[in-house]
Amino acid sequence: MRRLKSFGAFWYDFIIGDDWHVAVLVGIGLALTAILTHVARVNAWWALPVFVFAALAWSLHRATANKR
Amino acid sequence: MNALPLILTVFVACVVEAVEALTIVLAAGITREWKSTFQGMGVALVVLAVITAAVGPAVGYLPLTALRLVVGALLAVFGLQWLRKGVLRATGYKALHDEASAYLREVAAAREAAVEKKRGVSDWYAFTLSFKGVLLEGLEVIFIVITFGDNQRDVGAAVIGAAAAIIVVTVTGFAVRSPLTKVPENWMKLGVGVMLTSFGTFWGAEGAGVAWPGHDAALLVLVPVVALVTAACIAWLRSREAAAAVPAKKSEVVGS
Numbered sequence: 001m002r003r004l005k006s007f008g009a010f011w012y013d014f015i016i017g018d019d020w021h022v023a024v025l026v027g028i029g030l031a032l033t034a035i036l037t038h039v040a041r042v043n044a045w046w047a048l049p050v051f052v053f054a055a056l057a058w059s060l061h062r063a064t065a066n067k068r
Numbered sequence: 069m070n071a072l073p074l075i076l077t078v079f080v081a082c083v084v085e086a087v088e089a090l091t092i093v094l095a096a097g098i099t100r101e102w103k104s105t106f107q108g109m110g111v112a113l114v115v116l117a118v119i120t121a122a123v124g125p126a127v128g129y130l131p132l133t134a135l136r137l138v139v140g141a142l143l144a145v146f147g148l149q150w151l152r153k154g155v156l157r158a159t160g161y162k163a164l165h166d167e168a169s170a171y172l173r174e175v176a177a178a179r180e181a182a183v184e185k186k187r188g189v190s191d192w193y194a195f196t197l198s199f200k201g202v203l204l205e206g207l208e209v210i211f212i213v214i215t216f217g218d219n220q221r222d223v224g225a226a227v228i229g230a231a232a233a234i235i236v237v238t239v240t241g242f243a244v245r246s247p248l249t250k251v252p253e254n255w256m257k258l259g260v261g262v263m264l265t266s267f268g269t270f271w272g273a274e275g276a277g278v279a280w281p282g283h284d285a286a287l288l289v290l291v292p293v294v295a296l297v298t299a300a301c302i303a304w305l306r307s308r309e310a311a312a313a314v315p316a317k318k319s320e321v322v323g324s
Contacts (some may be wrong), residue, residue, distance in 0.1 A: 003193075008217055012181060014207070014208075015142060015146070016145065017145070017146075017149035017152075018149065019149075019152065022145055022148045023145045023154070025143050026141055026272070027141065030137065030140075030141055030272055030273075030275075033078075033272075033273055033276040033277070033278060035276055037276060037277035037278055038277050043278060043279055044278060045274075045279070045280050045281065045286075048269050048273040048276070048278075049269055049273075049290070049293070050273055052148065052269050054295050055148055056148055056151055056152065056265075056298075057301060057304075058303065059148070059154055060301055061237070064156070064159075064160065064161050064305060064308070
């Protein structure tokens with residue numbers, strides 16, 4: 001069980017890293033892009049970059065807000 | 069797409085990983101014992117080869133749209149992790165990754181550990197240190213090679229970039245017999261983060277059904293935009309730091 005946990009922790013750290021909010025925001029961005037493209041028929045090429053930049057800024061803000 | 073940007077991107081990303089693996093291998097070999105170190109490295113390379121043989125062809129059978137969606141998401145998240153760490157290091161919020169001090173830490177730990185013979189290996193500590201270092205950094209190399217290679221349907225070009233990086237770093241490292249401290253690792257990591265995030269965003273959006281304006285040429289705009297946003301984040305954190313320092317100085321004057 002402990003080995004399974006450490007195996008899971010390794011892959012979580014490898015893929016998700018220090019801030020899981022980044023992965024969630026990228027996931028939401030991809031889902032929204034797919035909905036806009038396939039349901040609303042909008043070629044939303046701009047949507048994912050917006051979420052990616054927002055994820056970076058938000059994560060940096062969270063990491064630095066209470067430091068120093 | 070021309071294979072050169074793919075080769076260069078994979079090359080730079082793999083140089084960073086190879087430098088980190090080399091630091092650990094040198095620390096184990098120089099302070100402990102080369103034979104066990106090479107055994108650890110060899111077993112790690114065999115495990116990596118098995119993983120590549122198992123995962124590589126399976127990924128190739130996935131439909132391109134699904135592959136781009138999944139791999140794009142993974143690469144974007146992976147790239148953002150690199151950018152986050154790189155920006156925090158560039159602005160002083162996180163200590164700079166220094167191969168020289170990482171090497172000294174590994175050397176100090178290796179000198180303190182007792183020599184233990186186990187499973188036919190004369191120095192188990194040197195074996196496991198070398199094995200873990202090569203396996204972990206090698207996994208990142210495989211991840212980059214498979215994702216970039218499969219997405220561009222040009223695994224050969226990605227392998228050329230990775231192999232060139234590993235050869236250059238290994239030959240240089242063993243020639244100087246010390247960690248490659250002159251490599252500007254943080255700036256290289258920022259550069260790799262920009263590339264991984266850009267490619268991840270591009271492929272992820274394509275996988276979600278988007279048609280990029282200008283098709284592949286959109287990457288020529290996306291990469292500089294991601295670099296500019298990263299530079300803006302560094303400037304933003306530095307200005308916030310400076311703004312926080314000014315009132316503190318003023319209050320010192322008022323108080324004194």
